[in-house]
Amino acid sequence: MSALTPARPGPASSSSPAGRSRTTTSASDGRPPRGGLTPLQRAFGRHPIGVLLALPYAVFLVAVFAYPVVLAAWMSVHDWFFSAPGVEVSHPFVGFENYRQVLTDPQVHQAFLNIGVFLVINVPLTVALALVLAVALNRAARGRTFFRVAFYVPYVTASVALVGVWLFLLGGDGVVNSLLGPLAPDPSWLVNSSLAMPSIAGFVAWKQLGFFVLLYLAALQNVSRDLYEAASMDGAGRVRQFFTVTVPGVRTTTALVVILAVITGANLFTEPYLLTGGGGPDGASTSPVLLMYQLGIEQGNPDTASALGIVLVVVVGLLVLLNRRLLRSES
């Protein structure tokens, strides 16, 4: 344990509040109350009212998150489908059969590969653009509010509404190809199996940028001006200051942006469904969530869809863990 870690209450720490309370006595039997807490406090913590205040959220969490996750895990190891109330249906235990089906399905492999492509493009693009724009906005003397709103508008607009604009831009006879002329890709962006996923990654990066710019703007307020002044006195230019002061100064926010971008990538559904006509061309933009939708809702196999969902949660969890480890080792 680090020397800076606060001392935990207990016998070894006589200076702690708990240590002091060991000298008090119980009103009932003359013995000191365990840990200096009343039975009510032992059950609900030092501030029982806090439990009461947190209860609505706890109920929400259990009903909306914990219960579906537990049910999904249960479904993933059973032969399960949705049935009408009152209909006798057996759901036999099938072990890891649903997982075997999912893990040996070439479509699933393709979907995870697609998400890998998405993340490799989207995450660095999102971090770089959001940070650069936030720094520029932070230094801008005029028009900051306008640009903040301009960046934020795509984020608060439904993907369904924005997809039409991007179809207009990236279509075969769209604006982008008109500008590119003979350099336009053939087949065009959204029906090109090499370019469909990068196009989606670009769309999502653009759409989310406003949110991440705001996060970075908040983080930049906490970077000490003294550091910039010291760096300036040492002869560091704008670019050097950016890499030696700004980037380390917003490291925690970068970790958050990366985690959120990874989670967004893992949840990708609307964009491939609408931009590329349900996962085409030839499955090049199918995402795991899109496959979950096909399996669970369209095809009536929620058991294999659940298995895929659990696999996805594990993969995302590992990616987030890896991200944290990398950042910790760097620091």
Added chain:
Amino acid sequence: MQTSARWGAVAAAVLLTATTAACGGGQGPGNPQGRGPITIWLSNNEQEVAWGEEQVKAWNAAHPDQQVTAQQIPAGKSSEEVIGAAIAAGTTPCLIYNTSPAAVPQFVKQGGLVPLDTMPGGADYITQRTGAAAEQYRSPDGHFYQLPWKSNPVMVIYNKKIFAAAGLDPENPQLSTYADVLAASEKIVSSGAAPSAIWPSPASQFFQSWFDLYPLYAAASGGQQLVVDGKAQVDSAPALDAAGFWRQMYAKGLSPQEAYTGDAFADGKAAMAMVGPWAVAVYGKDVDWGVVPVPTPNGEPAQEVHTFSDAKNVSLPVACQNQATAWDFLQSTTSTDADRALLTETGQMPMRADVAQTYADWFASADGAPYAPFAAQAARTVEVPSVKNSVEIWQDVRNAWTGSVIFGKEPVASAMRDANGEVQHLLEVP
């Protein structure tokens, strides 16, 4: 475990139990003899809603103790998903006038539909009204879980103005064989009369094959379903012929690989389209059009060509508490008179044994004449096979199609053979 953690566990267990109980609610199986008020679901189609409300009004006036309430099917990504969810929740109405035959096996597996042949006179009513075509709607267990209600037989509609501009005969175009269509398509595109010849959706959803592969397969096979006697036909000669034709259309740039965001036919971006009779109302005023049956490899006579039915049927969910009223109302709304109203108000073909003869007077009228070719075609329609894993089967077919036929990333024959193997496995899996 600490005390507070124990309290937390107890609270979580209580909540889980409560939530489970809540989610497991909904109505149980209803009463086959029950009479009383019922609710029905109609599609969101404006004309169908008007037709349904008229039927309900007439029924309610005659049956004050068995009032019917009509609602449009709740909004959702597709009506199949809404119905599947309602069955699981026990919140279905008593009749659903928008049931896709492809989804019926799934609803049956859920235990959600009443076999209509168990209702009084049910089997006779269905087979007499629909004729021999009714057999396509019988489930593998021998029951009818759907009443074949209306069809939209798929045909090829063409723009006469574009055909004329391309130097093709707009009144009597040669479009009966694959070679004919390819030749006409090349003329249309090379002349600049239209940027594409025909523009079916290249999207990956399972149902898209019903509007490119399946009509041509039905025609080339002389009216076979995709599954014959338990055997998948995805790599059969007719299916490969149809796939080969479409591959040429895509490879030659006559059909675009990209989805069109509007209506390519209405916008003049495509000279032809695969449509049902709904197209008459949609294009009737804006486009000077003609219609022909879908092509076949050898150009069979028009009166022998089959096509996909694109039917929507009526189902009776088990949760209905007044099933006797629902059955009576269903018969009332599929009577000869009710079907005439459906035909004249929506242009969709009631699935009766001989629509063209039954309503010959209307098809001879100015209003009905544009629908006459579709009525003639309605006698030769092919439905999706009523087999388990139906939607999954169609998704497998579509996946093979997009990879090979649309994008040419692998040979058509091997892709269709692989898909056939997957479909056969889905048919045989217990």
